[in-house]
Amino acid sequence: MAKADDIRQQIANLCSSQKLAVLCTQRENQPYASLVAFVISKDLKYLYLVTPKTTRKFTNLAANPQVSIMINSSQNQESDFHRAMAVTIIGSAAELSGRKRPGIMKSYVEKHPYLEDFAKSPTCALVKIRIKSYFLVKNFQNVMELHLHE
Numbered sequence: 001m002a003k004a005d006d007i008r009q010q011i012a013n014l015c016s017s018q019k020l021a022v023l024c025t026q027r028e029n030q031p032y033a034s035l036v037a038f039v040i041s042k043d044l045k046y047l048y049l050v051t052p053k054t055t056r057k058f059t060n061l062a063a064n065p066q067v068s069i070m071i072n073s074s075q076n077q078e079s080d081f082h083r084a085m086a087v088t089i090i091g092s093a094a095e096l097s098g099r100k101r102p103g104i105m106k107s108y109v110e111k112h113p114y115l116e117d118f119a120k121s122p123t124c125a126l127v128k129i130r131i132k133s134y135f136l137v138k139n140f141q142n143v144m145e146l147h148l149h150e
Contacts, residue, residue, distance in 0.1 A: 019038075021069050022069065044146075048129070066091075087134050087135065094128055096125075105119060133146065133148065
């Protein structure tokens, strides 16, 4: 059984190495998946993303803040079955405003400098996802869990 610190480090390494994630939202019993750029907090308690307020994903988040996010290291190769890692994140989302917003936006733009104009647009929302649990999968079937906010 992997220790919590080891699992945390593997999750941190995976999240820092990847630029994109799949965000899963739901509205009226209909799931919806979106590709999003993200940044994660150093303590692994929060994930942040930016989206226009006119998108289906933002409308879904407003209706139901419960989300699932997948981040993975696959490269669409056969070797992925043994080398790739994937983490599923369970949490709840809310638009972030207030005094913490500029610091989070700075971190987001540092990871995604090519998205600066998009991220800072007044039509976009900075979304904070409070992470409840991680489910890390390695070697195709080895699943490890890390629970944060209960």
